[in-house]
Amino acid sequence: MTATGKVAVWDAETLRVYKRLLGYTRRWWMVGMIAVLGMAVDGAGLAVFTNLLRPMLDQLFANKDPFLIFWMPIWIIGIFAVRGMGTFVSSYGIAYIGRNVVQAIQRDVFASYLRLPATFFGTEPSGQQISRITYTSEQVAAASTDALKVTVTEGVTVIGMAYVMLHNSAYLTLALLVMIPAVVLIATVVSRRYRAISRRIQGSMGSVTGTVDESVGAHREVRIYGGQAHEAQRFDQVTQHTRRLNLKIAATNAYSSTAIQTTAAFALAVLVYLGTRPGAIDHISPGVFIAVLTAMGAMMPSLKRLAGVQANIQRGVSAAEDLFAVIDLPPEQDSGCQMLERTRGDLRFEGIHLRYPRSETEALRGVELHCAPGTVTALVGRSGSGKSSLVSLLPRFQEPSAGHIVLDGADYRDYTLASLRRQIGWVGQSVVLFDGTVAQNIAYGELAGASEADIVAAAEAANAMEFIQRMPQGIHSPIGQGGGMLSGGQRQRLAIARAILKNAPILVLDEATSALDTESERLIQQALQRLMRDRTTLVIAHRLSTIEHADQIAVMDQGRIVERGTHAELVALGGQYAALHRMQFHEQEEG
Secondary structure (H helix, E strand, O other): OOHHHHHHHHHHHHHHHHHHHHHOOHHHHHHHHHHHHHHHHHHHHHHHHHHOHHHHHHHHHOOOOHHHHHHHHHHHHHHHHHHHHHHHHHHHHHHHHHHHHHHHHHHHHHHHHHHOOHHHHHOOOHHHHHHHHHHHHHHHHHHHHHHHHHHHHHHHHHHHHHHHHHHHOOOHHHHHHHHHHHHHHHHHHHHHHHHHHHHHHHHHHHHHHHHHHHHHHOHHHHHHOOOHHHHHHHHHHHHHHHHHHHHHHHHHHHHHHHHHHHHHHHHHHHHHHHHOOHHHHOOOOHHHHHHHHHHHHHHHHHHHHHHHHHHHHHHHHHHHHHHHHHHOOOOOOOOOOEOOOOOOOOEEEEEEEEOOOOOOOOOEEEEEEEEOOOOEEEEEEOOOOOHHHHHHOOOOOOOOOEEEEEEOOEEHHHEOHHHHHOOEEEEOOOOOOOOOEHHHHHOOHHHOOOOHHHHHHHHHHOOOHHHHOOOOOHHHOEOOHHHOOOOHHHHHHHHHHHHHHHOOOEEEEEOOOOOOOHHHHHHHHHHHHHHHOOOEEEEEOOOHHHHOOOOEEEEEEOOEEEEEEOHHHHHHHOOHHHHHHHHHHHHHHHO
């Protein structure tokens, strides 16, 4: 493709993205029309005032015209009063549309995050995902609304001033032939440079957000391991990169303004030259010359702002490209058409293989496992043996590379995602709580309609009421972001209470009691024993004493099940499970 062809495609893509971005303003078209009218009044008002300079100089001061002496001050006040109203209407209208556009795009991006598959969130840093909502979406307001205001207001001003010049002297207006082509050339060059830099700024802001997010989230580890200097250096590197990119934008702005200013100076010089030629100077009145000179002078800042608007447009288009790319990503696949009301819990894993994206080895290799309704299946084995990978397939966070998961005699992909996930209660080792009250965290999401009595009962069953009662507002006490006002054991018990309240027929416990002290663990184990009754339960456990009464224990190694049986059978077998059990038994005796 030729260089010309590349530019044509580039411009077509920019136009397509910008049209889509402007489509977000369609809902507020009435406000937009009023705002555009205000912009036109704002720009035209200055042109009208400039056009009054000729009669002001030639008739008011030179001829002392009594009519103008009386009316000129009134006209000036009227012009700027109307212009002021136009300025207010346009500024507020544009701000109103801009904030609504930003909110709409933020809502669309966030909605896309909520429906994207779990694999998406492992493909890029979380800081980049957060930056789209906090920084990138803000850039579109400048492109979709602020740029429009500058374009209309300054465009009307330029057209109005050109009319003033032509109206007063077509001869002197020839000076514009110097300025207009040069300004168009400068704007084209600057536009391309803005686009290239703006794309890089989007990524650098994600790096800044990600670095801050990691350092703040790991503040304990940073202090314990003396990582302050390393984190400060890392943050300095990413902010230095962002600073350099922003300075390139500033340098481009400065170059654009200087070039336009220099061009305008040449045009003014040509204007003075034309006005002082022997054949012209005797026929041009001071009023005409000053009116044309002032009109051209008023054009200069408008042309500079019109050239500068490219920065906002290109930055906004680059931001919009990134946002639309996420909005257009396909949601997680839900090919199921059967509604699953309440499963019996007959669960079979048949020849399950799983390979993660960009991984050379399989995480699961031909897993065969039957979990009968109402039974407890424990998964044990070394870290990385595939236990968590296997249970992550249940709610379809991952899809098997090969094999089938059969639930109640049907492929579990035949059920709708929402109805399938309603069958599963999940308590993980990494507890996830939200900024809200105790009650809001226990009765989260679809559980929000639960009665206060049910919430309290779930908390009691999870042994959580003993600390909730001591909180100032009981179950209505706030717990801070991520449950930051609670201890690790307290957070774990709230997560267990949430699973108890859900009352799902399938239960997944991933080291659910790992953060509890001995007394709390004993009480929680009792609660979980009651909860697991008549439910199909999968337990991932490292502490073998907690799963001795499981109906079956599957020992995993390198993505395969290498042993399966009851606790007694596996101990008698003398294999991997027996070795693990002996090691833990000796550790407990020594402890």
